Amino acid sequence: MYDEQVRAVALAAIAAGDSLNAISGRLGVSRATLRDWRGREGRTSDPTGCPRCTNGKLPAPPYAHLLGLYLGDGCLSKHRRDVYALRVACDDIYPRLIAEAEAAIVAVHPSRPVHRVQAAGHTSVLSYWKHWPCMFPQHGPGPKHRRRIWLTDWQREIVADHPELLLRGLFNSDGCRVANWATRTVGGQVKKYEYPRYMFANESADIMGICQWALGLLDIPWRMPRRNLLSVARGEGVARLDEFVGPKS
Incomplete structure (x- = not known):
């Protein structure tokens, strides 16, 4: 039995294009298990459910990774009908990081497509959802360094269980x-x-x-x-x- 942290790291490596043989050798996970995880990733039935304000379940390991990416190079912006866009800016010279950001977003919100938007020198990994502010209560007006940023109790619990993935982000x-x-x-x-x-x-x-x-x-x-x-x-x-x-x- 493998823990969720190993699974999250393996899925990020799969999304980045690493071979199953390489991932298996590095993490000690069988290729059959990796194929099973790859096949199950993204299956969902409720495209609108929120793990925070409904009875959905938040996948903690990929969320810890995505939280680190958000605190670093992420932002939320409001669009029509109370829909928010989550953007994570990734340098184009690191395609692995772009793939990992996409994989983290898909793992947290698998019911909607993730887009890659090209800009000057970087790619924005983009996802739309009404509930992104529920996932990131740190959202607010202005740059993050000009307002208070603190973790809620439930976020601290996730990070305490998966500090490696937050630091990776x-x-x-x-x-x-x-x-x-x-x-x-x-x-x-x-x-x-x-x-x-x-x-x-x-x-x-x-x-x-x-x-x-x-x-x-x-x-x-x-x-x-x-x-x-x-x-x-x-x-x-x-x-x-x-x-x-x-x-x-």
């Missing part, structure tokens, strides 16, 4: 994995060495605090070189993030 949107370098004097000679580290940049102190909290849940050490920039550079922290984030390409 945050680092895939407003973060990166880079090669850093430093110098050290060894035997009287100055030597240069490289090491990987993760960076997360966001102008919202509240969103930065959510990222710090999620990292703390996993005992991943971090520091703040600047007020709007978080760094994970210690080897054990980078290795832990590599398990569920990794490079963007």
